[in-house]
Amino acid sequence: GENVEQHPSTLSVQEGDSAVIKCTYSDSASNYFPWYKQELGKGPQLIIDIRSNVGEKKDQRIAVTLNKTAKHFSLHITETQPEDSAVYFCAASNAGGTSYGKLTFGQGTILTVHP
C-alpha cells in the first residue's frame, strides 16, 4: 500500500519568513495530493491540493509543488503570520483507482510562527 513520509515534524519560523514542508510517497499510482491544516481540537481543513497532471499550484501565500519522478511534493507558505501556526498534514491517494478516495496521511508538521 501507499506510504507517506512527512518532514520536518516540527518547524519554527519568525513572522514574515517562509516555511516549507516536504512529503514523499511510495505508490507511483497516486495522483491526488491534498494538504490539510489542523488547529488544536478541530478537524483538518483542506487548504490546497494538486493533481498529478500539474507541477505547481498557488493560492495567495500558499503553494504546492509536485515532482512525480522523485515522488515528492512540498507545501510552501510565504510571509508567514502567527495565525498560520497549526499542524499541517500532507496526504496522497489514487483517486479514481480501485482504492478510490482513500487518503494516506503523513505524520504531520507542527508549525509555529513567532511574532
Add this chain to the structure above:
Amino acid sequence: DGGITQSPKYLFRKEGQNVTLSCEQNLNHDAMYWYRQDPGQGLRLIYYSQIVNDFQKGDIAEGYSVSREKKESFPLTVTSAQKNPTAFYLCASQYETGPYEQYFGPGTRLTVT
C-alpha cells in the same frame, strides 16, 4: 467543518462498554470515512463507505464496527474489543466520482478509563 457534524464533541466511557460516535453530512456526498488520530501521529483510516449499505475495512478496523443505512449518516461503534480506544475520532466525506476533496467534521474526543 462544512456540512459535517459529529456528536458529541467529548465522550467519556468506562472500559468494557461499547460506545457509538455519530457522523452526519448534508453535502450529498457519496463516500464517508472514519479516521483515528493519536498524538504525534497522522490520521489512520478505520472504515470507509462508498455507497449506502456497503463499507470496507481500513487499516485499523479491529475493535470497531460501522453501518451505512442512510447516505447522510455513518455511525462508528467502538467496541470493548478495541484495546486502546482513547483517541480523537474524525469523520470525513467526499463525492465518489469527483471532485476528490475530502472534508472533515470537527471530531469527537473519546476517553475511556
